[in-house]
Amino acid sequence: MVRVGIVGIGNIAAMFIQAIEYYRRLDSDVGLIHSVIDGYRVSDINIVYAIDISKDKVNRDIAEAIFAKPNIVPKLVDVEKLGVTVRMGRILDGVASHMVNDFQPTSLREPTLDEIVEELKSYNVDVLVNLLPVGSAEASRFYAKAAARAGTVFVNCIPEFIASDGYYCELFERSSTLILGDDIKGQLGSTVVHRALASLISMRGAEIVESYQLNVGGNTDFKNMLDQTRLASKKKSKTVAVASTQSKPEEILQNIFAGPSGYIPFLGNTKVSYIYIKAKGFLGLPVTMDLKLVVDDKAMASAILIDVVRLAAALKRRGIKGCPYWASAPYFKYPPKQARSDEEALLDLYIHLDKLDIDIEPKRLYMWDIYKSLSKTD
Ligand SMILES: NC(=O)c1ccc[n+]([C@@H]2O[C@H](COP(=O)([O-])OP(=O)(O)OC[C@H]3O[C@@H](n4cnc5c(N)ncnc54)[C@H](O)[C@@H]3O)[C@@H](O)[C@H]2O)c1
Numbered sequence: 001m002v003r004v005g006i007v008g009i010g011n012i013a014a015m016f017i018q019a020i021e022y023y024r025r026l027d028s029d030v031g032l033i034h035s036v037i038d039g040y041r042v043s044d045i046n047i048v049y050a051i052d053i054s055k056d057k058v059n060r061d062i063a064e065a066i067f068a069k070p071n072i073v074p075k076l077v078d079v080e081k082l083g084v085t086v087r088m089g090r091i092l093d094g095v096a097s098h099m100v101n102d103f104q105p106t107s108l109r110e111p112t113l114d115e116i117v118e119e120l121k122s123y124n125v126d127v128l129v130n131l132l133p134v135g136s137a138e139a140s141r142f143y144a145k146a147a148a149r150a151g152t153v154f155v156n157c158i159p160e161f162i163a164s165d166g167y168y169c170e171l172f173e174r175s176s177t178l179i180l181g182d183d184i185k186g187q188l189g190s191t192v193v194h195r196a197l198a199s200l201i202s203m204r205g206a207e208i209v210e211s212y213q214l215n216v217g218g219n220t221d222f223k224n225m226l227d228q229t230r231l232a233s234k235k236k237s238k239t240v241a242v243a244s245t246q247s248k249p250e251e252i253l254q255n256i257f258a259g260p261s262g263y264i265p266f267l268g269n270t271k272v273s274y275i276y277i278k279a280k281g282f283l284g285l286p287v288t289m290d291l292k293l294v295v296d297d298k299a300m301a302s303a304i305l306i307d308v309v310r311l312a313a314a315l316k317r318r319g320i321k322g323c324p325y326w327a328s329a330p331y332f333k334y335p336p337k338q339a340r341s342d343e344e345a346l347l348d349l350y351i352h353l354d355k356l357d358i359d360i361e362p363k364r365l366y367m368w369d370i371y372k373s374l375s376k377t378d
Pocket residue numbers: 007008009010011012013051052053054071089090091092093094095103130131132133134139157158159183184185186189219220221224297298300301
């Protein structure tokens with residue numbers, strides 16, 4: 001069993017918790033990236049702890065809180081009460097001034113760091129998932145420190161550079177636990193699709209001249225990101241993810257724009273991405289591509305989380321500490337070290353897990369068979 005705690009019971013949490021229930025009931029693995037990780041199936045994921053600050057969510061069972069406003073994920077499956085009451089968190093910089101009416105923070109007493117550490121220990125939380133709004137720099141670090149002190153794995157889904165910060169790597173190493181992050185990718189989200197095209201261009205000997213990725217959506221995530229002062233790390237995370245596929249990432253960086261580009265309420269959780277790339281190909285001649293991607297943004301993130309929490313628990317079980325870059329690279333936009341492509345990142349993960357004797361099935365890469373047959377002949 002993987003005992004999961006969640007900080008920020010917003011739309012991703014609402015989709016993730018319903019997804020666990022959906023796959024628990026459905027005897028099928030359709031849509032999952034991996035069915036089994038170290039023996040864990042989706043039905044082995046248990047939510048045991050939850051924190052928010054909203055008056056409509058705190059002190060309610062999480063199965064009810066996920067449908068409280070301003071969340072807009074519809075009811076997809078019946079989720080019975082889980083017996084997990086959402087606890088009050090520390091607000092810090094989690095609520096931007098233009099979001100006060102949306103998130104509606106309560107005036108309940110906020111817990112100290114020591115109290116959160118004690119809660120994580122007493123609820124036996126294996127993995128704490130950070131789903132705070134973009135720009136929650138202080139609040140994210142507060143919960144990361146609590147996780148380190150409690151010996152809990154921290155999964156940082158948001159664009160705050162924590163798993164990629166040497167200070168936190170050492171802190172988690174010293175605490176004999178680990179951190180995965182930063183900024184979760186989607187199953188088929190705009191970053192992974194943009195990166196796939198960019199690495200294809202590189203693999204075929206061409207190079208990107210300029211590119212943009214414009215994203216619009218209609219939930220609190222996009223509304224929160226209207227405040228440009230909260231966006232610096234989001235833009236960096238998305239831009240570097242694309243540039244790192246090229247042979248000279250630092251030279252192309254200023255010609256890549258990737259980031260949130262508008263809040264359109266009627267879109268709800270639907271994210272629309274427009275990806276444009278101009279590349280220089282054979283004889284220096286231009287090649288251009290335009291792509292429109294439409295996804296349910298919260299389903300895309302939840303598909304990755306379903307893998308990541310099981311992976312995190314498996315790594316903890318094997319005594320992995322600090323910031324294992326190879327575990328974060330396939331799943332996060334800004335890992336401690338970027339792979340040149342997502343295939344390379346996944347192959348590297350499979351190789352590391354094989355050495356640790358952690359099963360992960362099904363293997364999604366034909367390259368894996370080639371790698372295995374070559375290692376047998378060596
Ligand atoms: N595909 C994706 O959706 C995707 C991809 C990458 C990263 N992310 C990031 O994941 C995060 C979560 O996304 P979401 O759509 O669930 O957000 P959301 O806006 O729906 O939910 C945020 C939640 O955090 C709570 N909160 C605010 N301050 C808090 C605090 N100090 N302590 C505890 N709770 C607090 C709010 O009350 C709200 O319930 C966002 O930062 C988003 O940008 C999402």
